[in-house]
Every structure is written in structure tokens, then in C-alpha cells.
Amino acid sequence: MKKSKIEWTEETWNPTTGCTKVSAGCKNCYAEVMANRLKAMGTPGYENGFEFTLMPDRLEQPLKKKKGTKYFVNSMSDLFHEKMPKVFLDKILGVISLTPQHIYQILTKRENAMFDYFKDKHVPENIWLGVTVEDKKHGVPRIDKLRNINASIKFLSVEPLLEDIGKIDLTGIDWVIVGGESGAKARPMKKEWALSVQKQCEEQNVAFFFKQWGAWGADGVKRSKKSNGRILEGKEWSEYPELV
Numbered sequence: 001m002k003k004s005k006i007e008w009t010e011e012t013w014n015p016t017t018g019c020t021k022v023s024a025g026c027k028n029c030y031a032e033v034m035a036n037r038l039k040a041m042g043t044p045g046y047e048n049g050f051e052f053t054l055m056p057d058r059l060e061q062p063l064k065k066k067k068g069t070k071y072f073v074n075s076m077s078d079l080f081h082e083k084m085p086k087v088f089l090d091k092i093l094g095v096i097s098l099t100p101q102h103i104y105q106i107l108t109k110r111e112n113a114m115f116d117y118f119k120d121k122h123v124p125e126n127i128w129l130g131v132t133v134e135d136k137k138h139g140v141p142r143i144d145k146l147r148n149i150n151a152s153i154k155f156l157s158v159e160p161l162l163e164d165i166g167k168i169d170l171t172g173i174d175w176v177i178v179g180g181e182s183g184a185k186a187r188p189m190k191k192e193w194a195l196s197v198q199k200q201c202e203e204q205n206v207a208f209f210f211k212q213w214g215a216w217g218a219d220g221v222k223r224s225k226k227s228n229g230r231i232l233e234g235k236e237w238s239e240y241p242e243l244v
Contacts, residue, residue, distance in 0.1 A: 013058070016053060017035060020052070028187070060095065062099045082110070103128060122150075127152070132157045143173070147173065159179035178197050178211065182212065208237050
């Protein structure tokens with residue numbers, strides 16, 4: 001595990017690596033680019049590139065850290081991938097249950113698998129469950145599945161935001177992250193799309209976090225992600241959900 005450059009978490013924990021594409025948001029997957037780069041560098045754990053791979057030697061990593069930490073689980077994979085063995089997923093949840101000092105942020109594009117897994121299970125209190133909402137076709141329908149899981153915190157990663165997703169029902173949702181796409185082949189995000197989500201969060205009393213503009217700035221000019229920054233309408237939005 002290592003400190004993360006992802007603005008809304010602290011560290012990443014990848015008990016599996018690799019994935020396969022399931023929707024429009026996957027087209028320019030940053031994790032795929034990074035995994036192939038790490039394979040070329042000979043980095044342990046990436047011998048298979050972006051093929052889904054179990055990493056049992058990483059299972060106990062969070063047990064070794066006493067200080068409470070926000071972990072983004074599987075930043076380089078999807079916890080509910082179709083090749084994930086249930087017994088291994090159970091082991092991951094076991095580690096989470098044994099470390100209540102940590103917060104585990106779990107994000108998926110496989111909402112049906114997540115729903116099925118938790119339908120007869122208690123979701124540990126230290127899990128934040130989220131789904132990706134990149135567009136109307138693939139992303140918005142995921143919200144209803146998430147809404148019907150009894151997790152302490154439920155969140156949406158509206159990244160990469162690929163279009164105006166229209167009116168969304170945020171009932172039962174605690175947190176919304178919005179961001180544009182990064183990378184050489186990034187698709188632009190329009191300011192009005194991001195502002196629409198922000199205003200709906202404000203109206204429905206949901207915490208809003210603006211992660212990044214990505215490769216395209218608010219002015220529609222392509223430049224480095226760092227240069228484009230995180231400012232939306234003159235403000236850096238870094239709200240987090242309230243913990244009960």
C-alpha cells in the first residue's frame with residue numbers, strides 16, 4: 001500500500017489487480033495504462049498486466065496499520081469483478097471487519113454483483129459503498145441498486161463525467177464526487193454538467209466533492225491536469241459525508 005494521489009482518499013489497497021471494460025467510463029481506463037506500465041517496469045504484482053489477478057499476499061496489509069486510514073479498495077481493479085472468487089471476497093470483508101479503525105471506500109461499475117453479494121449480509125460500518133455514474137445509459141441506473149444496500153455511507157463517483165446526466169434522485173446517497181477525464185485521450189467535461197450535479201447536491205443536502213477538471217479545463221482548453229486544477233465556479237469543493 002502507498003499514499004494515494006487520489007484527492008478523496010488517503011491510501012489505496014489492492015487485494016486484486018486488473019479488470020475488464022463494462023461501460024463507457026472504462027474506455028480510457030487509467031488503471032489499465034498504469035498496470036501495463038508497471039508490467040513493463042517489472043513491478044511485482046503486475047506480471048499479468050491488466051488481467052484480473054488475486055493478490056493474497058496483500059490481504060493482511062491493513063492489519064499492520066493501527067492509525068485510522070481511509071483506504072480506496074481496488075483502485076486498480078473492481079472488487080465485484082466476475083472472476084472474483086466468493087471465498088476471496090469473503091476474506092477481504094473479513095479483514096475489513098477486523099480493522100474498524102479504518103474506512104474502506106469501495107467503488108464499482110458492477111452494481112448487480114455488489115447488490116447480490118450484500119443482499120443477505122451485514123455491511124460493516126466502516127465501509128463506504130459507491131458506484132460510478134459517468135453517463136445516463138450506464139451510470140444513472142446504478143444509483144438505484146446502491147440506494148437499496150444498507151451501507152453506512154453510500155456515494156457516487158461521477159467521473160469521468162461524459163455528458164449532462166440530467167435530474168438525479170439522491171435519496172439515500174451521502175456523498176457525490178465529480179471529475180473530468182485525464183490522460184492523452186481524455187474526453188472533455190463541460191462546466192454546466194458539473195454545476196448541474198453540484199446544484200442538485202446542494203438542493204438535496206448531499207456532500208459534494210469536485211475532484212478535478214482533468215485534461216480539459218473549464219475554458220475548454222486541453223492542458224495538464226495540474227494546470228486545470230480543482231476550482232469550480234471560484235471554489236474548491238472538498239466536502240465529505242457526515243459520520244453519525
